[in-house]
Amino acid sequence: MAEPLRIALAGLGTVGAGVIRLIETNAELIARRAGRPITITAISARDRTKKRGVDLTPYAWEDDMVVMGERGDVDVVVELVGGSDGPALACARTTIEAGKALVTANKAMIAHHGLELAAKAEAAKVALKFEAAVAGGIPVIKGLREGGAANAFERVYGILNGTCNFILSQMEDTGRDFADVLAEAQARGYAEADPTFDVEGIDAAHKLSILAAIAFGAKIDFNSVDTAGISRLRAADIAQADSLGYVIRLIGMAEPGIAADGSPRLFQRVQPHLVPFDHPLAHVDGATNAVVAEGNFSGRLLFQGAGAGDGPTASAVVADLIDIARGEIGAPFSVPVAELEEMPAADTGHRTGRAYIRFIVADRPGVLAEITAAMRDAGVSIESLIQKGRSEAEGEVMVSMVTHEGPESAVSEALRLLDGAPSLARPPLVLHILGD
Known part of the structure; x- marks a missing residue:
C-alpha cells in the first residue's frame, strides 16, 4: 500500500475529537477506500489539559497551530478552530503557502476569504476542501x-x-x-x-x-x-x-x-x-x-x-481527506478562480411572489382602514386578512394578511407609506411565501 497521508488537526473541540475517533475506528476501511492509510501526526488546540474523550498521547502537540503547516511530516492540515480571521486564517494561509493541502469546516472563513485561499491553492497546486463547512454531514x-x-x-x-x-x-x-x-x-x-x-x-x-x-x-x-x-x-x-x-x-x-x-x-x-x-x-x-x-x-x-454534530461533521471532513489521499484536487469552487463571474446583487424589487405581513397595532377604530388604504395605494392585492385576539401588551392586537402574487416592490412601498403611522405599535414583519 502507498505511503500514508499524514494530517495535522488544528482544533480539538467536538468535531476535532470526532475526526480522531472516526479515523481510529474506521482506519482499515478508510485506507482501503483511500488507497492508502490516513494517519494523524500532529494536533493543536488552545487548552492542552482539557479532557476530550480521546487519547491524544500518540500525536505530537503544537502550541502554535500556524506552525503545523510548515512541519515536514504533515501533508494536510485540518482546520477546525472557526472564526473568519485570526489564528484560523493565519493557519490556512501558512498551510497553503507551504504547499500543503487544507481541509476546513470553517464556513465564516470560506465566506469571507474563500477566493483568496482558493487562488493560493490553485497557484500551489494543492487541494482546498470544505465539505464540512456547509450542512455538516450532508454531501x-x-x-x-x-x-x-x-x-x-x-x-x-x-x-x-x-x-x-x-x-x-x-x-x-x-x-x-x-x-x-x-x-x-x-x-x-x-x-x-x-x-x-x-x-x-x-x-x-x-x-x-x-x-x-x-x-x-x-x-x-x-x-x-x-x-x-x-x-x-x-x-x-x-x-x-x-x-x-x-x-x-x-x-x-x-x-x-x-x-x-x-x-x-x-x-x-x-x-x-x-x-x-x-x-x-x-x-x-x-x-x-x-x-x-x-x-x-x-x-x-x-x-x-x-447539519451539525461531531459524527456527521467529522464524516464530511474525512471524506475530503479521502479525496485528497486519492489525488483528487479540483477547483475549490468548481471552476478556477479566474473564471468565476462578478455577479452583483440583484434588484429584488422586480421579484414577484406572495407574502405574509404581520402588524402589531393599537386597538382602536380605523386601524384596518389605514393599513388597507396603504396596500391599495401601493398596488398590493390582499388575499386574506386576519385579526385575532390581543397581544401580551394591553391595547395592542396582531393583524396579519396574506397577499396575492405581485411585485415585492409593491409591498415595500406599502410599508413605506405606513412608516411612522401612530397606529403601528411595532415595525411590520414581512415573510415571503415559498413557491414551487
Missing part, C-alpha cells in the same frame, strides 16, 4: 460540484441552520414563544450562549454564499446576502401560518439573474419563509438541514441530513 458541496456538474443550476435553497430549525420546530410543537424555546435550545446545547450568528441568519448566510458560488460559478459575495433571522417571530405567527396551511422555516435562497443591461446578477437572501405543508422542506424538523438544488436537466435534487 451537498460534492453533490453540486461533482454529481450535478453537468447541470446549469436555476436555484439553490434550503434550511441551512439547525439551531433555527430546532427552535421553529419546538415553537410549532409546543406553542411557546421564541425567547422561551431559545433558552431551552441553549440548555440542551443546540444554541450558543451568544446565539446571534444562528438566530439572526448570519451562519445560514455564510453557507448560502458558498453554495451560490459553487452552483452558479459566481465570485463569493457574502456581503450581498440579504439577511434576516427568526428573533422577531412570535408563537402567534407560527399558529397563524399553521391555520393557513404553512410552516415557518428559515430559508436561504440563491438564484442567478440578468440585469436590464444584460449583465449577470445574483439574488441571495436568508429569511424566514412560509412553506406550504406539501413542500419537502415543510417536513424537515429539529436540528436537521436540507438543501434543494434545481438543475436544468436533473430537476429538483434534495439533500437532507444532520
Whole structure:
C-alpha cells in the first residue's frame, strides 16, 4: 500500500475529537477506500489539559497551530478552530503557502476569504476542501460540484441552520414563544450562549454564499446576502401560518439573474419563509438541514441530513481527506478562480411572489382602514386578512394578511407609506411565501 497521508488537526473541540475517533475506528476501511492509510501526526488546540474523550498521547502537540503547516511530516492540515480571521486564517494561509493541502469546516472563513485561499491553492497546486463547512454531514458541496456538474443550476435553497430549525420546530410543537424555546435550545446545547450568528441568519448566510458560488460559478459575495433571522417571530405567527396551511422555516435562497443591461446578477437572501405543508422542506424538523438544488436537466435534487454534530461533521471532513489521499484536487469552487463571474446583487424589487405581513397595532377604530388604504395605494392585492385576539401588551392586537402574487416592490412601498403611522405599535414583519 502507498505511503500514508499524514494530517495535522488544528482544533480539538467536538468535531476535532470526532475526526480522531472516526479515523481510529474506521482506519482499515478508510485506507482501503483511500488507497492508502490516513494517519494523524500532529494536533493543536488552545487548552492542552482539557479532557476530550480521546487519547491524544500518540500525536505530537503544537502550541502554535500556524506552525503545523510548515512541519515536514504533515501533508494536510485540518482546520477546525472557526472564526473568519485570526489564528484560523493565519493557519490556512501558512498551510497553503507551504504547499500543503487544507481541509476546513470553517464556513465564516470560506465566506469571507474563500477566493483568496482558493487562488493560493490553485497557484500551489494543492487541494482546498470544505465539505464540512456547509450542512455538516450532508454531501451537498460534492453533490453540486461533482454529481450535478453537468447541470446549469436555476436555484439553490434550503434550511441551512439547525439551531433555527430546532427552535421553529419546538415553537410549532409546543406553542411557546421564541425567547422561551431559545433558552431551552441553549440548555440542551443546540444554541450558543451568544446565539446571534444562528438566530439572526448570519451562519445560514455564510453557507448560502458558498453554495451560490459553487452552483452558479459566481465570485463569493457574502456581503450581498440579504439577511434576516427568526428573533422577531412570535408563537402567534407560527399558529397563524399553521391555520393557513404553512410552516415557518428559515430559508436561504440563491438564484442567478440578468440585469436590464444584460449583465449577470445574483439574488441571495436568508429569511424566514412560509412553506406550504406539501413542500419537502415543510417536513424537515429539529436540528436537521436540507438543501434543494434545481438543475436544468436533473430537476429538483434534495439533500437532507444532520447539519451539525461531531459524527456527521467529522464524516464530511474525512471524506475530503479521502479525496485528497486519492489525488483528487479540483477547483475549490468548481471552476478556477479566474473564471468565476462578478455577479452583483440583484434588484429584488422586480421579484414577484406572495407574502405574509404581520402588524402589531393599537386597538382602536380605523386601524384596518389605514393599513388597507396603504396596500391599495401601493398596488398590493390582499388575499386574506386576519385579526385575532390581543397581544401580551394591553391595547395592542396582531393583524396579519396574506397577499396575492405581485411585485415585492409593491409591498415595500406599502410599508413605506405606513412608516411612522401612530397606529403601528411595532415595525411590520414581512415573510415571503415559498413557491414551487
